Amino acid sequence: MTSATRMGVLALLWGSGFLWIKISLNEGLTPGWITFVRCVLGAAVLLALAYGAGQRLPRDGATWGRLVVAAFFCNALPFLLFSVGEQTVDSGVAGVLNATTPLWSLLIGLALGTERPLRATRLTGLALGFAGVLLIFAPWSHGSGLMSWGALALLGASASYAVAFAYMARHLTGRGTAPLALSAAQLLTATGLSAPALAAGGTAPVTWAGVLAVVVLGVFATGLTFHLNYRMIAEEGPTAAATVGYLLPVVSVTLGALILDEPLTVRVVAGMAVVLVGVGLTRSRTRRPREEPDATVAPRTVARTARSASSSG
Numbered sequence: 189m190t191s192a193t194r195m196g197v198l199a200l201l202w203g204s205g206f207l208w209i210k211i212s213l214n215e216g217l218t219p220g221w222i223t224f225v226r227c228v229l230g231a232a233v234l235l236a237l238a239y240g241a242g243q244r245l246p247r248d249g250a251t252w253g254r255l256v257v258a259a260f261f262c263n264a265l266p267f268l269l270f271s272v273g274e275q276t277v278d279s280g281v282a283g284v285l286n287a288t289t290p291l292w293s294l295l296i297g298l299a300l301g302t303e304r305p306l307r308a309t310r311l312t313g314l315a316l317g318f319a320g321v322l323l324i325f326a327p328w329s330h331g332s333g334l335m336s337w338g339a340l341a342l343l344g345a346s347a348s349y350a351v352a353f354a355y356m357a358r359h360l361t362g363r364g365t366a367p368l369a370l371s372a373a374q375l376l377t378a379t380g381l382s383a384p385a386l387a388a389g390g391t392a393p394v395t396w397a398g399v400l401a402v403v404v405l406g407v408f409a410t411g412l413t414f415h416l417n418y419r420m421i422a423e424e425g426p427t428a429a430a431t432v433g434y435l436l437p438v439v440s441v442t443l444g445a446l447i448l449d450e451p452l453t454v455r456v457v458a459g460m461a462v463v464l465v466g467v468g469l470t471r472s473r474t475r476r477p478r479e480e481p482d483a484t485v486a487p488r489t490v491a492r493t494a495r496s497a498s499s500s501g
Contacts, residue, residue: 191424198416198432203283203439205409207447208401209271210279215398218389219271220382222402227263227379229406230414234372237415243366245373254359255370255377262352263378263414268385269345276338278450283440285342287321287463290314290434292350302354313469317434320462324437326455353421361422371418375411434467 212222238245246252274282294306294314306314360370420432438460445452 199435220385230410233411280444317466323459
């Protein structure tokens with residue numbers, strides 16, 4: 189699978205997750221149960237894929253210790269925050285706020301001195317991407333909507349993803365554990381971390397539509413998505429992986445409009461176009477002859493880059 193294809197599939201699966209969360213909430217499931225079930229099903233999918241590929245789970249305690257940190261920031265915490273946020277925020281808007289992940293990733297890297305100097309093209313792409321997000325959401329016309337607790341929970345989830353991407357690139361990828369096994373181990377860890385959230389929530393009856401929605405969320409929008417995301421982090425780095433978040437508004441807003449009758453206006457369509465332009469500019473690369481990596485040694489390149497250009501986590 190090429191990088192562009194993986195990015196498109198990842199954006200579609202990941203972006204649809206906001207729809208499945210909303211349906212699950214509307215059909216009686218609580219945020220705690222949604223978080224726990226999607227971790228369980230995602231782990232099951234990845235364990236099956238890892239077994240079929242002959243990959244074993246890590247056996248050393250140090251790796252499992254790192255997985256606890258990664259699972260908290262990349263799975264247990266953001267999964268719960270997204271479900272909490274969508275109790276009061278439309279699924280399309282949730283995808284828009286999730287698109288701030290690349291901005292958080294860049295800000296964290298710049299603050300810690302772990303991000304290489306950015307060229308004008310990438311900076312312009314990031315600015316355009318964020319401008320597109322603002323155009324879609326239009327906080328100036330929604331009053332206090334941007335500052336609602338649901339929106340803040342969604343922003344917190346996006347920031348958590350950015351922290352996780354940087355941590356995973358430095359401490360987990362390119363260290364000898366096969367990606368499928370590593371992904372499965374992380375979601376297993378996230379399952380344990382999310383179990384305490386089952387005690388919270390109400391007792392509304394759950395419909396079969398809610399069950400089906402959370403199954404799709406766990407199998408496709410969590411298990412398969414997480415594997416593709418890990419591959420992108422390993423091969424292209426945390427900032428490139430976080431850039432996929434810019435495509436999520438296109439998917440989430442479109443699905444929300446088609447299936448849940450959420451608003452889809454000319455402004456939203458224009459904003460999505462700006463987002464796509466920003467993604468293209470952000471992913472552009474200027475080749476430097478002296479340090480151009482060989483694509484066949486991507487895991488070693490990530491490990492070397494993490495040591496020399498990243499000290500986060």
